[in-house]
Amino acid sequence: xxxxAPRRSTLPGFGLTMGLTLTWxxxxxxxxxxxxxxxxxxxxxxxxxxxxxxRRTLSALKISFGLSFAAxxxxxxxxxxxxxxxxxxxxxxxxxxxxxxxxxxxxPTAVAGVALTALFAQKGWLGAPLAAAGIKVAFTPLGxxxxxxxxxxxxxxxxxxxxxxxxxxxxEEAAASxxxxxxxxxxxxxxxxxxxxxxxxxxxxxxxxxxxxGSVIFIAGNLPNVSEIAPLLIVIRLSEFRYADATAxxxxxxxxxxxxxxxxxxLQRWAQSQAST
Amino acid sequence: MTIxxxxxxxxxxxxxxxxxxxxKVANGELLALLGPSGSGKTTLLRIIxxxxxxxxxxxxxxxxxxxxxxxxERHVGFVFQHYxxxxxxxxxxxxxxxxxxxxxxxRKSEAQIRARVKELLDLVQLDxxxxxxxxxxxxxxxxxxxxxxxxxxxxxxxxxxxPFGALDAKVRKELRQWLRTLHHSINVxxxxxxxxxEEALEVAxxxxxxxxxxxxxxxxxxxxxxxxxxxxxxxFIGESIMLPVEITGGAVHLNGRPLxxxxxxxxxxxxxLFVRRHDMLIGPADSGTLHGAVTHVRSFGPxxxxxxxxxxxxxxxIDAPRDRELRIGDRIGLKPRHYRIFAGG
Numbered sequence: 070x071x072x073x074a075p076r077r078s079t080l081p082g083f084g085l086t087m088g089l090t091l092t093w094x095x096x097x098x099x100x101x102x103x104x105x106x107x108x109x110x111x112x113x114x115x116x117x118x119x120x121x122x123x124r125r126t127l128s129a130l131k132i133s134f135g136l137s138f139a140a141x142x143x144x145x146x147x148x149x150x151x152x153x154x155x156x157x158x159x160x161x162x163x164x165x166x167x168x169x170x171x172x173x174x175x176x177p178t179a180v181a182g183v184a185l186t187a188l189f190a191q192k193g194w195l196g197a198p199l200a201a202a203g204i205k206v207a208f209t210p211l212g213x214x215x216x217x218x219x220x221x222x223x224x225x226x227x228x229x230x231x232x233x234x235x236x237x238x239x240x241e242e243a244a245a246s247x248x249x250x251x252x253x254x255x256x257x258x259x260x261x262x263x264x265x266x267x268x269x270x271x272x273x274x275x276x277x278x279x280x281x282x283g284s285v286i287f288i289a290g291n292l293p294n295v296s297e298i299a300p301l302l303i304v305i306r307l308s309e310f311r312y313a314d315a316t317a318x319x320x321x322x323x324x325x326x327x328x329x330x331x332x333x334x335x336l337q338r339w340a341q342s343q344a345s346t
Numbered sequence: 347m348t349i350x351x352x353x354x355x356x357x358x359x360x361x362x363x364x365x366x367x368x369x370k371v372a373n374g375e376l377l378a379l380l381g382p383s384g385s386g387k388t389t390l391l392r393i394i395x396x397x398x399x400x401x402x403x404x405x406x407x408x409x410x411x412x413x414x415x416x417x418x419e420r421h422v423g424f425v426f427q428h429y430x431x432x433x434x435x436x437x438x439x440x441x442x443x444x445x446x447x448x449x450x451x452x453r454k455s456e457a458q459i460r461a462r463v464k465e466l467l468d469l470v471q472l473d474x475x476x477x478x479x480x481x482x483x484x485x486x487x488x489x490x491x492x493x494x495x496x497x498x499x500x501x502x503x504x505x506x507x508x509p510f511g512a513l514d515a516k517v518r519k520e521l522r523q524w525l526r527t528l529h530h531s532i533n534v535x536x537x538x539x540x541x542x543x544e545e546a547l548e549v550a551x552x553x554x555x556x557x558x559x560x561x562x563x564x565x566x567x568x569x570x571x572x573x574x575x576x577x578x579x580x581x582f583i584g585e586s587i588m589l590p591v592e593i594t595g596g597a598v599h600l601n602g603r604p605l606x607x608x609x610x611x612x613x614x615x616x617x618x619l620f621v622r623r624h625d626m627l628i629g630p631a632d633s634g635t636l637h638g639a640v641t642h643v644r645s646f647g648p649x650x651x652x653x654x655x656x657x658x659x660x661x662x663x664i665d666a667p668r669d670r671e672l673r674i675g676d677r678i679g680l681k682p683r684h685y686r687i688f689a690g691g
Binding site for chain 1: 395396397416417418420421422423424426428430431432433434435443444446447448492495496498499
């Protein structure tokens with residue numbers, strides 16, 4: 070490391086913190102993930118390919134990533150509106166609503182799953198009127214979608230909130246004095262300033278939804294090829310002692326998730342470079 | 347365009363920011379609002395811009411009521427102390443913003459917008475920065491871009507809120523002269539707010555001195571410096587010696603001793619004698635109006651500043667030319683060349 074080291078710094082401790090960081094990340098993240106890859110090499114390439122391209126696996130992956138993406142999109146829009154209301158207006162119960170946003174963070178996911186299932190079941194409070202309108206939520210992909218929205222919303226709200234609070238009101242006044250309409254101020258000035266935070270919130274909500282298990286399996290119905298998410302399929306394979314199958318699916322999830330998060334990260338970096346002070 | 351404020355009142359909670367302000371600004375004038383913080387100068391500027399609404403009073407543009415129009419409809423260029431540039435837009439897009447958000451019916455073509463932005467960037471001498479982002483500019487450059495952005499919409503009035511307040515001393519001085527030249531070439535009625543008297547006196551045609559939500563004096567830089575209308579103005583502008591005096595029977599007394607200066611019509615009672623530091627003439631110890639001993643001398647620039655312990659019982663600081671030799675312990679007599687007496691302690 071002689072290339073990096075011999076320069077006096079006003080922030081000492083680089084060696085110590087870097088060492089701890091690498092050790093810690095290796096223990097907690099890298100070694101378990103590497104184990105996953107090693108495990109999947111028990112399979113030949115052809116076997117791996119067969120497992121991964123089987124109809125049931127592909128359906129599960131499509132459901133997991135597709136619905137997670139859709140849920141993150143909804144959270145992006147609705148979360149932004151919630152943040153706007155919480156930050157920009159003073160209304161009775163604002164603090165209460167602000168606290169409620171965190172509930173999906175703290176609630177055990179199984180509890181959320183049971184609650185949502187009860188709510189959207191055929192005879193539930195929301196399920197009954199929806200069923201009358203011909204919409205079935207519980208035990209369908211729609212149910213998965215709703216559970217994913219539920220667990221993802223705080224991520225968007227909590228990442229965008231501090232940025233919106235810090236947004237200088239003078240920016241909006243400047244835009245208004247230049248003749249911008251309210252619509253132009255929001256679309257051309259405020260939203261672009263929030264873009265990096267919005268992307269982060271989106272990525273976090275998406276990642277959370279992809280990895281979500283507890284709340285989804287209660288409401289999903291878990292029909293293979295219809296409403297079975299990839300994490301559940303992994304658990305099923307494990308319970309069948311088909312460990313190699315499980316790790317193959319897991320590796321695919323890992324790679325896809327990593328690629329998506331990495332892409333969002335790059336996008337966010339780019340947006341940040343456009344919006345930094 | 348002329349601007350007129352009539353009886354403008356504005357309170358924030360229990361704080362009276364503006365307490366009945368009347369002001370007329372002539373077409374093409376460059377006016378400074380000068381006052382300490384909390385004097386209401388920025389509030390007045392924001393009310394004129396339509397960013398704030400008064401509790402009472404009127405704002406007239408060319409004799410027409412401006413208060414029924416919002417900031418968007420007033421066609422006022424506003425420059426903020428902290429620039430308020432759009433961080434996610436290039437310099438070019440910042441300047442073009444006002445042109446791009448115009449209603450479709452009057453919006454210029456892309457080519458016209460480009461030409462206009464180029465023209466404005468040339469005007470502020472920063473055309474070479476068009477593709478940069480605000481974060482890559484120095485404070486002085488940012489403020490010039492903010493000015494170009496405000497001018498893009500061809501405002502009828504230009505308002506600047508402490509435009510150089512966030513800049514360092516050297517850049518401030520450069521931009522002052524630059525602003526005066528710029529105003530001369532565009533000739534838009536302009537008002538700028540400042541707490542820096544030097545800035546106000548050097549740049550503006552007329553200076554409005556404000557304190558506690560009221561206008562204390564309106565006049566040319568010479569007027570407010572040479573003939574302050576109130577004790578506040580005398581104390582705020584320029585450096586003054588202030589001595590508490592008592593007027594009795596047409597004579598001026600300092601700590602019970604009569605001073606050999608005329609009361610100049612000042613009413614009887616507790617008053618304050620104001621003398622500019624450089625208006626104290628130094629003479630022999632047995633001459634003059636006030637007497638004392640030099641206790642401290644510092645020299646900088648063309649003057650020396652001496653601290654004098656008066657035998658009349660106060661300590662004052664005076665400015666003297668450097669060729670008048672002063673040593674600590676010297677006993678001297680002082681005579682005010684000009685002075686003013688204002689009622690009140």
